[in-house]
Amino acid sequence: MFYKEIHEMKLRVIIMFIVLLVSLVTTVALRPYAAQMMEEMTAQLEEMPDFLKSLMGDVSGLTRLNDDNYYLLSQWHGKNYGQFLPFVVLLIAFPIFAKEFDKKTIYFLLSRKNRNEVFRTKYLAGLGAVLIITTVLSLLGPIAMNLAGYSTAFGDTLKVLLQQLVGASFFYSLFTMISIMSRDQVKPVVAGILIVLGLPILGMIDALSWLNPYPFILGSSVAQKGTIDWIYLVSLLAVTAVLTVIDYRVFEKKEV
Amino acid sequence: MLDEAIKVKNLRKTYGNFEAVKGINLSLVPGKVNALLGPNGAGKTTTLKSILGLVHYSGEITILGETIDVARERISFVPEDKSFYDSLTPEKAIKMCSMLMSNFSGDKAAKQMKKFDLPMNKKISAFSHGMKTSTYLAIAMSQDADIFIFDEPTWGLDPLRRDEVLEMISALSESGKTVLYTSHIIPEVEKIADVFSIMYKGVILYTGEMKGLDDRFVLYSLPLKTVIDKNDFTAVVKEANVLKVLTDNPKEIARLKEIEGSKREEVNLESFFGTIVRGNKHVL
Numbered sequence: 001m002f003y004k005e006i007h008e009m010k011l012r013v014i015i016m017f018i019v020l021l022v023s024l025v026t027t028v029a030l031r032p033y034a035a036q037m038m039e040e041m042t043a044q045l046e047e048m049p050d051f052l053k054s055l056m057g058d059v060s061g062l063t064r065l066n067d068d069n070y071y072l073l074s075q076w077h078g079k080n081y082g083q084f085l086p087f088v089v090l091l092i093a094f095p096i097f098a099k100e101f102d103k104k105t106i107y108f109l110l111s112r113k114n115r116n117e118v119f120r121t122k123y124l125a126g127l128g129a130v131l132i133i134t135t136v137l138s139l140l141g142p143i144a145m146n147l148a149g150y151s152t153a154f155g156d157t158l159k160v161l162l163q164q165l166v167g168a169s170f171f172y173s174l175f176t177m178i179s180i181m182s183r184d185q186v187k188p189v190v191a192g193i194l195i196v197l198g199l200p201i202l203g204m205i206d207a208l209s210w211l212n213p214y215p216f217i218l219g220s221s222v223a224q225k226g227t228i229d230w231i232y233l234v235s236l237l238a239v240t241a242v243l244t245v246i247d248y249r250v251f252e253k254k255e256v
Numbered sequence: 257m258l259d260e261a262i263k264v265k266n267l268r269k270t271y272g273n274f275e276a277v278k279g280i281n282l283s284l285v286p287g288k289v290n291a292l293l294g295p296n297g298a299g300k301t302t303t304l305k306s307i308l309g310l311v312h313y314s315g316e317i318t319i320l321g322e323t324i325d326v327a328r329e330r331i332s333f334v335p336e337d338k339s340f341y342d343s344l345t346p347e348k349a350i351k352m353c354s355m356l357m358s359n360f361s362g363d364k365a366a367k368q369m370k371k372f373d374l375p376m377n378k379k380i381s382a383f384s385h386g387m388k389t390s391t392y393l394a395i396a397m398s399q400d401a402d403i404f405i406f407d408e409p410t411w412g413l414d415p416l417r418r419d420e421v422l423e424m425i426s427a428l429s430e431s432g433k434t435v436l437y438t439s440h441i442i443p444e445v446e447k448i449a450d451v452f453s454i455m456y457k458g459v460i461l462y463t464g465e466m467k468g469l470d471d472r473f474v475l476y477s478l479p480l481k482t483v484i485d486k487n488d489f490t491a492v493v494k495e496a497n498v499l500k501v502l503t504d505n506p507k508e509i510a511r512l513k514e515i516e517g518s519k520r521e522e523v524n525l526e527s528f529f530g531t532i533v534r535g536n537k538h539v540l
Contacts, residue, residue: 003355008343104339111308111333111405112357114325255311 001113005096005125012091013129020088020137023080028148031071038065068150073223076141077160082218085164086171086196089130093175094188096126097251101183106256119251123244127172134168135161159228160219167217170236171196173243180251210235260318261286261403261434262307267315269302276302278458279315284403284436284451289429291449291466292438293529299458300438301336304407307436308333320402329359332401336408338392342381346374346391353395365398372417385412393421397428404428405436410444422448446525456533462490470523473504475531479517491535502531 064070076082100106109118138161145152174195178188203212213236215221221229264282268275277299284290292300306313308331309324319327344352346369354362369376372390374383380391389412396404406425410418426448429435439445445452446466453463464472473490478499486492488508493500502523503509512518521527 001356004341004352007348007352008341103342104335104337105341107310107333107335107337108340110310111331111335112328114328253312256305 001117001121002125005122006129008095008099009092009126009129013133016088016091016133017137020081020084021140023084024076024137024140024144027076027080028144028150030075031068031145031148031150034071034075035066068145068152069156070223071150072141072145072152073156073160073219077138077157077164078218078220078223081137081141082160082164083214085134085168085217088133089168089171090175090189090192090196092126092129092133093172094179094192095185096122096176097179098182098185098188101256102185110256115252119248123176123247126176127169130168130172131165134164138164156219156222156226159222159226162228163216163219163222163233166233166236166240167213170213170240170243173240173247177243177247177250180247180254259286260284261320262436263316263318264303264307265316267303267306267313267317269299269306269311269313276458277306277313280455280458280460282453282460282463284434286434287429287432288450289425289435289437289448291445291452292436292455293440293442293445293449293452293525294438294455295440295533297457298440298455300455301407303455304333304335304405304436304438307405327403329357330402331405332396332399332403333405334392334396334407334409336411338389340380340388340392340395342383342388343379345377345379346394347376349380349391349395353398357399359400360395361398361400365394368394368398386414386417389413390417393424397424401433403434403436407438408440409437410439410441418444442526442529452525454529454532456536459536461532461536466525469525469528473502473523473528474509474512475521475523475527476501476512476515477519477521478512478515482515482517491531493531493535500531500535502528502535 065074100109138157139154142152142154142157175188175192178191182188182191200212200214202208203210203214210232213232216229216232216236221227260283262282262284264280266279266281267277268279269277280299280303282292282303292303294300302311305311306315307317307319307324309328317324320330340349341352347366350362350365350369353360353365366376369391372387372394374387374391374394380388383391389409393409396406404425409425410421413421422444425435425437429450437445437449449466451464452466454461478484478501480494480497480499482499484492484499484501488505489501489503490505491500491502500521501512503512513520
């Protein structure tokens with residue numbers, strides 16, 4: 001069954017890789033311009049009156065962009081790749097079950113294989129793809145920087161990668177649930193986009209800030225303090241485990 | 257050998273407030289073509305879905321003496337909607353099925369697809385409806401299953417291909433396989449079924465052997481004014497100016513003969529089905 005699942009997601013994975021590789025090359029290529037731009041902005045900031053400086057808030061990150069490691073963390077993990085990670089997961093997860101219901105091929109599968117096996121294979125194939133994409137694209141960041149002649153360590157990337165793997169798994173279990181509940185392929189995409197956009201909006205409310213997984217996925221704590229946010233990581237893992245069990249229960253009960 | 261390949265006991269299935277299957281009992285004779293005949297909406301597909309565990313139901317179903325979860329891999333199913341993975345070519349579909357099912361013969365499928373004149377390297381999405389159905393049937397028939405379940409298998413096929421498929425279904429039972437076959441096309445059922453059940457509005461109205469149907473039953477047209485007790489007969493239908501009476505009771509047959517103006521009609525599956533469906537208590 002893995003062959004079928006891999007065959008079905010092959011094209012989507014290739015397209016995603018190409019798009020994100022272009023983004024990575026662009027990020028690395030812009031490195032010298034970013035440093036130059038930051039120097040100019042820092043100089044302009046120093047000339048600003050104090051009250052304007054206070055309005056700008058904390059701009060220490062701008063000066064740190066001269067650091068190759070920080071540039072990679074903020075511009076690749078924290079922006080170009082990190083911000084798209086939930087959409088990458090959505091693109092992998094939404095059709096896994098919904099397409100079978102939509103195209104009515106689910107009859108072929110469920111009349112020949114037990115639900116447990118169908119769920120296990122489909123879920124793991126999708127999750128495997130998500131984790132591989134996340135790992136490869138994450139590690140490609142420092143590899144590309146080093147190949148371009150910048151001295152970039154892997155330490156921080158590995159810390160962010162761990163957070164990204166957990167974050168991607170969380171989004172995968174959430175999107176899979178919508179995929180199982182849907183009988184067409186449009187609803188899971190729309191619902192997924194609403195979730196990706198809605199969680200940060202809800203997170204803007206102080207009391208609900210924990211609902212926004214973006215700072216975690218983008219590696220804010222690694223960039224700011226150099227440490228993994230273990231509490232959020234363990235909590236998100238627990239939520240992911242619960243969501244996976246619910247995914248299975250929903251699939252087990254679903255009539256086709 | 258089991259007496260029944262599939263045994264369905266008091267099967268009920270509701271969708272919201274609508275009761276699609278109303279407590280039916282059904283037994284499939286092993287090694288025979290068992291047909292489930294009924295108009296659209298009779299509950300045939302829901303019955304099949306229940307047998308295959310695709311929907312929740314109340315009642316008891318055993319397949320080869322086991323539950324569906326144990327027996328699933330001994331069944332090959334062709335659903336009403338014959339949608340296969342249309343991004344595949346038949347060649348890749350065979351490869352996929354070989355990996356997916358331990359009882360699948362790739363060689364047999366390739367041979368069958370060639371017999372159906374299917375282009376092996378063209379994507380299934382580019383196929384006509386009939387070609388898609390042929391692809392599905394070729395795959396399903398290449399499984400070494402004990403029970404083959406077909407839901408309206410010939411829908412959308414041209415007459416030549418339809419006959420070919422019907423012959424293949426008959427051949428399955430000749431080789432000892434059990435077939436459960438649903439259709440609303442009476443001549444098809446008449447052609448291949450060994451045993452048939454008539455289903456209407458969620459109820460099985462009749463189950464019996466196809467062979468000797470015209471010997472067992474008689475159908476009489478009686479003048480409209482004839483006074484009879486409906487409960488004495490299998491089915492009674494009031495038509496424009498006659499009463500049609502169907503029975504297999506020898507005493508009643510003798511009585512019908514004596515009624516003035518009575519006329520015996522030929523019993524074939526079409527007249528039998530029409531009289532049973534229109535003349536049962538659920539309809540009148």
